Amino acid sequence: MSHLQPYACHSTRSRGRLVPEPPAPPRSDFARDRDRIIHSAAFRRLKHKTQVFVYHEGDHYRTRLTHSIEVAQIARAISRALGLDEDLTEALALAHDLGHTPFGHAGERELDALMAEHGGFDHNAQALRIVTRLERRYAAFDGLNLTWETLEGLVKHNGPLTDAEGHALGPYREKGLPPAIIEYAEVHDLGLSQHASAEAQSAAISDDIAYNAHDIDDGLRAGLFKIIDLGDIPLVGEALGQVLKAYPDLEQGRVVHETVRRVISAMVNDVLATSRKNLKRLAPKSPDDIRAAGETLVTFSAQMKENNRILQQFLSHSMYRHERVMDIMAQRVIRDLFNAYMNDEKLLPKDWREDAPISDQSRYARQVCDFLAGMTDRFALDQHKRLFDLDPLFR
Numbered sequence: 001m002s003h004l005q006p007y008a009c010h011s012t013r014s015r016g017r018l019v020p021e022p023p024a025p026p027r028s029d030f031a032r033d034r035d036r037i038i039h040s041a042a043f044r045r046l047k048h049k050t051q052v053f054v055y056h057e058g059d060h061y062r063t064r065l066t067h068s069i070e071v072a073q074i075a076r077a078i079s080r081a082l083g084l085d086e087d088l089t090e091a092l093a094l095a096h097d098l099g100h101t102p103f104g105h106a107g108e109r110e111l112d113a114l115m116a117e118h119g120g121f122d123h124n125a126q127a128l129r130i131v132t133r134l135e136r137r138y139a140a141f142d143g144l145n146l147t148w149e150t151l152e153g154l155v156k157h158n159g160p161l162t163d164a165e166g167h168a169l170g171p172y173r174e175k176g177l178p179p180a181i182i183e184y185a186e187v188h189d190l191g192l193s194q195h196a197s198a199e200a201q202s203a204a205i206s207d208d209i210a211y212n213a214h215d216i217d218d219g220l221r222a223g224l225f226k227i228i229d230l231g232d233i234p235l236v237g238e239a240l241g242q243v244l245k246a247y248p249d250l251e252q253g254r255v256v257h258e259t260v261r262r263v264i265s266a267m268v269n270d271v272l273a274t275s276r277k278n279l280k281r282l283a284p285k286s287p288d289d290i291r292a293a294g295e296t297l298v299t300f301s302a303q304m305k306e307n308n309r310i311l312q313q314f315l316s317h318s319m320y321r322h323e324r325v326m327d328i329m330a331q332r333v334i335r336d337l338f339n340a341y342m343n344d345e346k347l348l349p350k351d352w353r354e355d356a357p358i359s360d361q362s363r364y365a366r367q368v369c370d371f372l373a374g375m376t377d378r379f380a381l382d383q384h385k386r387l388f389d390l391d392p393l394f395r
Contacts, residue, residue: 004083007287007290008084011030012028014149015149017148019145021145030085033087034091037144040130041137042098042134042374047064047065048063049063049065050064050377064097067210069094070214071093071096074209075089075093078275082198082272082275082298084198091146091150092153092157092200093206096127096157099123099125099128101121102377106331107331110330110331110334111338111373117365119362122172128154129180129370130143131144148190149197153196156191156195160192160193160194161193162177162192194292195292195293196291201298205299205300209268212263216260216315227255227256229318235304236263239259239263239266267300270300271299271300273301275297336387337380341368345358345364347387348368
């Protein structure tokens with residue numbers, strides 16, 4: 001571990017697990033966390049969970065699983081260059097989407113609306129529930145019993161969740177923290193008012209890089225926009241111009257790939273340059289100095305943030321809000337299944353109705369929510385067809 005910087009998280013100095021376990025050499029504790037995530041049922045299900053497109057639209061589009069692997073690759077590269085713990089960074093990158101529902105953000109919005117009277121739904125909180133409670137494979141504990149550093153990064157990778165007085169921040173400012181985070185923090189303090197480690201910040205910025213760059217590829221492949229539409233987008237247009245100048249007769253598939261790889265490289269190089277400046281300015285001597293910095297240190301420069309904002313605005317208009325993506329089918333399936341399970345607990349598998357009787361509405365609703373959120377797109381569609389004798393793909 002001599003290659004690690006002083007501000008990196010060292011597995012030998014981990015704050016440990018909620019349920020103490022002996023070491024398992026030759027793996028570090030963070031490598032063990034990564035392996036547990038990879039071998040979890042929730043991780044396997046990401047194979048058939050939508051990133052943007054529902055599975056029936058084609059096998060070439062990215063799923064939550066392929067996206068997570070791409071995020072991990074970028075995150076490891078950033079982590080290595082900054083002298084951070086690559087195993088912890090990879091664990092966080094692979095786990096960051098575990099809590100997502102079927103059918104992408106459309107499914108999440110619908111489930112959140114259905115759970116409004118029972119604490120709502122949040123995919124970050126759901127990821128925490130999965131790794132601390134819902135995965136039931138080990139004899140000595142529920143969940144995966146991950147290290148404090150992995151749990152902290154999973155919950156806070158986008159920044160502090162509360163201020164010093166405990167008031168919710170960011171997306172939780174209006175509704176408050178999700179119950180799952182509040183309940184877990186009561187037994188295992190994750191320092192919700194501080195930033196997360198540099199490893200968690202690396203995983204978070206890698207998610208942004210992978211999401212935006214690869215959605216260009218998927219959007220073009222789906223025909224939601226044309227390659228000429230990218231010409232005026234900062235960074236992307238520049239990369240496209242470089243490719244066309246160097247290879248004027250290149251077919252579109254190769255043009256797209258060459259453009260996307262240049263966008264990724266430019267974003268990664270910007271993150272590294274900006275992060276090194278921030279780290280030199282702050283001169284942190286420990287991971288706790290990173291947490292107490294009061295700012296995100298592994299981030300884009302101001303110019304790249306603006307470039308990224310414009311790209312996200314373009315993708316939001318041309319792709320995420322496209323009629324083929326904003327499909328009412330997802331909302332209908334989630335709503336129909338939720339109402340069916342809420343009205344008849346016998347429709348749930350036996351092991352999903354043992355913990356919460358239907359008479360306890362909020363606890364039972366959370367049980368139904370956990371079951372629904374864990375579904376793949378394909379399983380949800382199959383269940384809908386089984387219960388309603390109707391295939392929503394042919395509405």
